[in-house]
Amino acid sequence: MHAVNVLAPEVGLAPACAALRIPRSTVYRDDARRRRLNVPPMTPSTRPAPPLALSDTERQALRDVLCSERFADCAPPSIYATLLDEGIYLGSVRTMYRLLAADGQARERRNQLTHPAYFKPELLATGPNQVWSWDITKLKGPLKWTCFQLYVILDIFSRYVVGWLIAPRESAELARQLIAETVAKQGVEPRTLTVHADRGTSMRSKLVAELLVDLDVAKSHSRPYVSDDNPFSEAQFKTLKYRPDFPARFGTIEEARAHCQRFFQWYNEQHRHSGIGFMTPTAVHHGQAAELFEQRAGTLNAAYAAHPSRFKGHCPQPPKLPIAAWINPPKQENTPTKTDDPCSLD
DSSP: OHHHHHHHHHHOHHHHHHHHTOOHHHHHHHHHHHHHTTOOOOOOOOOOOOTTSOOHHHHHHHHHHHTSTTTTTSOHHHHHHHHHHTTOOOOOHHHHHHHHHHTTOOSOOSOOOOOOOOOOOOEEESSTTSEEEEEEEEEEOSSTTOEEEEEEEEETTTOOEEEEEEESSOOHHHHHHHHHHHHHHHTOOTTSOEEEEOSOTTTTOHHHHHHHHHHTOEEEEOOTTOGGGSHHHHHHHHHHHTSTTOOSOOSSHHHHHHHHHHHHHHHHHTOOBGGGTTBOHHHHHTTOHHHHHHHHHHHHHHHHHHOGGGGTTOOOOOOOOOSOEEESOOSOTTSOOTTOOGGGOO
């Protein structure tokens, strides 16, 4: 074993064991035994320099080229090819990567355009007509690759569909008209409303932006590629398309409009929404929810008074009414976030 310890620093452990016909596992077990007995281990072997490696002078010359102003933002393959075109060879591409890694520079070196930082929208509505969410979805037409565009504006507090239209194409002008008519119909006061949407072409169009400025309405947009920033509209579209009477295709745009007319009337007037205490959107949007809540509570109190044993001594309470609706609530324990679980929106 002593011979291995003497020879290994010169030629390496594997060649030393092969020359002396000693298994390397024996050397490893001996090292483990020394550690258990607190005996100093054998002198660690130093790997000899590869015979084909660049010299220190050559490595420094290559490093200077890689870090020069000319090649500071170039990838090693590009540097390698450029130098070859000039009749210069300083090292392989792998050697370039190895030198850059040793200096902590093995990362993106190219000069690239960076996207601006997008902030997470945090919107709070404590009543109707404070935050609207709008989006556009496609309804399949009579033929393959044909579709109609459904525009829907939704109040996130009451879940009430305040405006919608169907058009054969997506258009910023149609979006501008729909928003303007809906704001006028709802009697929205200036500086009281925020309109939230994703980053579609119509949503970010100049026509819509100028309209919102004229109406003194704030605008908000989702972050790119983040569907969770617009959960209310997405959930409402799912409710529409998962209804049992929703057809696979619409034969004409008139047929699509007739279907949506029936659906939105049902959605606003009859649909019991889990996110708003199983009230209808119309009741919450027009201030009827508090009266209905008291009526429900009175019914439950009467049932409890008649048969208290059935409720195990606890008077049942109706589902709570919403007090706030958030888009991306802040992650704080004392924030009044309870009304909506985006996962339960429908």
